Amino acid sequence: MVRKLTAAAAVATLVVSCAPPTQKPTKVRALVLSSNGEYVPTEVSLQTVTDIVTLEGDVVKMQGGARILLDSNDPEARAAQTEEAFTRALLKDAGREVTASYITDEQGVLWPADFHTWNLVTTYYNFERAWDYFTTTVNVSKSELPQMTAYYFPEFTLKDASDKPQRDNALFFAPVQAFMVLPFESIQKAPLAINASVLTHEYSHLVFNRRVYGGRSIPVAINAWTAGGATPALNAIKSLDEGLADFHAYVASCKSTFGCNTRVLATSFESSVEQDRDLSNATKNCMTDTLLEQLYNTNFNAFSGREYQVGTILASSLYFAAQSEGDRQELARSVAAAYSDTTPSKYGFNQLAQAALEDQSKFTFDVGARSIVRHITNVNLKQRVCSQFATRLLPIELLTGTVDDCPASTTTVTGVCP
Ligand SMILES: [Zn+2]
Numbered sequence: 001m002v003r004k005l006t007a008a009a010a011v012a013t014l015v016v017s018c019a020p021p022t023q024k025p026t027k028v029r030a031l032v033l034s035s036n037g038e039y040v041p042t043e044v045s046l047q048t049v050t051d052i053v054t055l056e057g058d059v060v061k062m063q064g065g066a067r068i069l070l071d072s073n074d075p076e077a078r079a080a081q082t083e084e085a086f087t088r089a090l091l092k093d094a095g096r097e098v099t100a101s102y103i104t105d106e107q108g109v110l111w112p113a114d115f116h117t118w119n120l121v122t123t124y125y126n127f128e129r130a131w132d133y134f135t136t137t138v139n140v141s142k143s144e145l146p147q148m149t150a151y152y153f154p155e156f157t158l159k160d161a162s163d164k165p166q167r168d169n170a171l172f173f174a175p176v177q178a179f180m181v182l183p184f185e186s187i188q189k190a191p192l193a194i195n196a197s198v199l200t201h202e203y204s205h206l207v208f209n210r211r212v213y214g215g216r217s218i219p220v221a222i223n224a225w226t227a228g229g230a231t232p233a234l235n236a237i238k239s240l241d242e243g244l245a246d247f248h249a250y251v252a253s254c255k256s257t258f259g260c261n262t263r264v265l266a267t268s269f270e271s272s273v274e275q276d277r278d279l280s281n282a283t284k285n286c287m288t289d290t291l292l293e294q295l296y297n298t299n300f301n302a303f304s305g306r307e308y309q310v311g312t313i314l315a316s317s318l319y320f321a322a323q324s325e326g327d328r329q330e331l332a333r334s335v336a337a338a339y340s341d342t343t344p345s346k347y348g349f350n351q352l353a354q355a356a357l358e359d360q361s362k363f364t365f366d367v368g369a370r371s372i373v374r375h376i377t378n379v380n381l382k383q384r385v386c387s388q389f390a391t392r393l394l395p396i397e398l399l400t401g402t403v404d405d406c407p408a409s410t411t412t413v414t415g416v417c418p
Helices: 002-013 075-079 083-090 115-137 196-212 220-225 232-253 289-297 306-321 325-337 349-354 365-374 379-393
Strands: 015-017 026-033 039-046 049-051 060-064 067-070 091-093 102-104 110-112 148-152 155-158 170-173 178-181
Touching: 026 115, 039 115, 060 115, 067 083, 075 083, 083 091, 110 115, 115 148, 115 178, 115 196, 115 232, 115 325, 170 196, 178 196, 196 232, 196 349, 220 232, 220 349, 232 289, 232 306, 232 325, 232 349, 232 365, 289 306, 306 325, 306 379, 325 379, 349 365, 365 379
Parallel strands: 026 110, 060 148, 067 155, 148 178
Antiparallel strands: 015 102, 026 039, 067 091, 102 110, 170 178
16 A cells, blocks of 8 residues: 555656757666666766757767668669769668657656657667767767767668568668667567667777778778788778777776676677677687688688677787776777878878778788787887787787887787687
């Protein structure tokens, strides 16, 4: 009886409101991973949202009901002469604004009133955390990261792979320069957009696209490197993109209530290779002769899927090299600085890729690894990264060379990798 009265009293104090005015910051409830690993409705402050009903703000604008088709036989896409025309051809229906609904409690906090609002608000919150991480911790300027569209539950079809629309994923999709939060079907745990680490990983792909590929829908380097026999540069740049996205997601997670999360994409289906990408696995994250051979000597059609394996070893090397929050943050900044740098002694991936358009052997994986090393200014941290790279990732002779590369005195950590 007491319980019943309390519940009735609580309901009485709730004010139903479908279109609350948007205040900055906006206090809402979102599903956030708690310190014991459960998703809990948690009060958060959205700092950048300008319309809480359509879920639009400085970071993303949620857009429902879109239809996106990638089909190598699509006459519209084939006829496209410019990148903009290609993007338009893929976007069969741009969709429309979403409408979130809330219940305002007596403290003025907005509670999502239905499932989609919980999912939308949490998605916005996770994108905002990722944007905050890059603009504050990693020092990426806000002007580099303007508002992006996030297609919510679009019909997204990769026709060459399947007639059936894609499900159970959240991704950055460069051809339309937007994020997508796909409907779920078979996923048993939390929907992917609720997983903050997944969205930080995807947001990292946006940062990589903007810095390394100049924000292009069809990156020049990817286009140039697709044909031919062995594609060492394509294999390398894809591995760098995946691995560094995992590393950023890990560093960003250390600021969360849950704490540092080394199993970044434990529930993601982005990879076709089913594996547990745990950065903290000391003896598993080691390059093998076979993987190294494939990285340097196979075509991406055969390599595809292995960029996640190489990426995990790269991210794990950085994980083991960082010994403190200060190290983690410095490494995150060094890595992002290596994406683009016009200084000749330490060119970034962007510049190195441009110089290798005609010759893939000029942008092999070690070239990327050395660019990261050259951007680490703290001598001790650099030494530890070199030691981890030499232990897990690449033969030492591929890491040394100029004064800015790894020192010839770099030693490996014994008893870790065979
Ligand atoms: Zn990825």
